[in-house]
Amino acid sequence: MLVFPNAKLNLGLYVTGQRPDGFRNLESVFVPLPWCDALEMLPAAENQLTLTGIPIPGDPATNLCWRAYELLKADFNLPPIHMHLHKVVPIGAGLGGGSADAAFALRALNELFDLQLAMETLENYARRLGSDCAFFIKNKPVLAHEKGDVFQPIDLNLTGTACKVIYPGLHIGTAEAYARVVPRPPRHNLRQSLAQPMETWRETVSNDFEEALSSVYSVLAELKQALYAAGAAYASLSGSGSAVYGLFPGRELPPTMPLDGKYLVWDGLL
Numbered sequence: 001m002l003v004f005p006n007a008k009l010n011l012g013l014y015v016t017g018q019r020p021d022g023f024r025n026l027e028s029v030f031v032p033l034p035w036c037d038a039l040e041m042l043p044a045a046e047n048q049l050t051l052t053g054i055p056i057p058g059d060p061a062t063n064l065c066w067r068a069y070e071l072l073k074a075d076f077n078l079p080p081i082h083m084h085l086h087k088v089v090p091i092g093a094g095l096g097g098g099s100a101d102a103a104f105a106l107r108a109l110n111e112l113f114d115l116q117l118a119m120e121t122l123e124n125y126a127r128r129l130g131s132d133c134a135f136f137i138k139n140k141p142v143l144a145h146e147k148g149d150v151f152q153p154i155d156l157n158l159t160g161t162a163c164k165v166i167y168p169g170l171h172i173g174t175a176e177a178y179a180r181v182v183p184r185p186p187r188h189n190l191r192q193s194l195a196q197p198m199e200t201w202r203e204t205v206s207n208d209f210e211e212a213l214s215s216v217y218s219v220l221a222e223l224k225q226a227l228y229a230a231g232a233a234y235a236s237l238s239g240s241g242s243a244v245y246g247l248f249p250g251r252e253l254p255p256t257m258p259l260d261g262k263y264l265v266w267d268g269l270l
């Protein structure tokens with residue numbers, strides 16, 4: 001079975017409080033971004049994980065695809081499997097690429113071995129692998145709360161919107177990014193702000209990581225500025241960075257920009 005785990009963008013992100021479990025509560029809207037890895041799973045004589053594409057730091061035994069398999073294997077009698085992951089989505093980018101691999105692995109194993117697990121059960125397994133993972137089970141726009149793994153529906157359709165995502169090559173670890181942010185009440189009501197025309201979001205939809213990280217990594221503010229200069233209606237850091245994106249409604253494709261050749265860029269339609 002071959003699946004294509006996509007990335008995500010955060011539209012607004014407020015880090016609202018410290019939790020007793022050491023994590024932070026947040027409020028953010030997640031939307032799927034069709035920048036994808038490729039993950040193949042085949043029943044095999046013995047377990048094997050092979051990797052190509054962008055190198056993934058750390059021991060392959062801790063790869064999130066593998067951890068997804070181990071998690072299900074603890075509860076079900078799964079046969080051995082050969083997984084091949086071709087990594088495309090940059091790591092330490094705030095695009096949730098590793099989390100998507102884990103969630104798509106859970107979904108693929110459920111189908112391949114006919115485990116008949118409901119979406120809600122798969123979400124519960126995904127929550128055990130990482131805060132971002134559960135979103136990728138249903139993979140639809142949502143308003144996320146708590147650790148970013150409890151969802152409310154949101155009426156937001158950005159399908160077909162031209163988007164450019166720029167990854168400046170900085171690996172910003174999620175824990176490092178959270179350590180730089182002081183929790184505070186949300187600056188705006190995200191649901192209300194996102195219901196207004198996109199041109200107003202610049203003033204009313206913000207990401208708390210941006211303020212904290214831009215003072216350390218000046219390239220983040222430069223990229224955002226460049227996206228606005230190229231005509232973006234809205235531009236922001238995604239998640240804990242370092243990827244910065246711009247949205248260009250009304251265009252058939254995002255504009256080309258002078259920095260396209262300098263950084264890793266994803267261009268396309270949401």
Ligand SMILES: C[C@](O)(CO)[C@H](O)COP(=O)(O)OP(=O)(O)OC[C@H]1O[C@@H](n2ccc(N)nc2=O)[C@H](O)[C@@H]1O
Pocket residue numbers: 010022023024025026028094095096099129130131132133146147148174175178239240
């Ligand atoms: C920044 C976001 O991408 C926004 O969507 C996510 O909150 C990050 O989620 P993630 O990468 O799945 O993070 P996890 O693997 O669960 O946690 C990594 C580390 O980030 C911090 N962390 C993460 C999520 C959260 N709500 N509060 C936290 O404080 C913790 O230090 C944790 O040890």
Ligand SMILES: Nc1ncnc2c1ncn2[C@@H]1O[C@H](COP(=O)(O)OP(=O)(O)OP(=O)(O)O)[C@@H](O)[C@H]1O
Pocket residue numbers: 056057058062063064065085087090091092093094095096097098099101102132172173174175239240
């Ligand atoms: N399949 C995978 N893809 C990417 N990273 C993985 C994978 N499996 C395990 N990891 C580990 O997860 C870490 C990446 O997590 P990190 O939170 O820094 O970046 P991210 O993937 O951009 O996530 P997020 O968008 O949630 O912040 C890497 O250091 C890597 O060791």
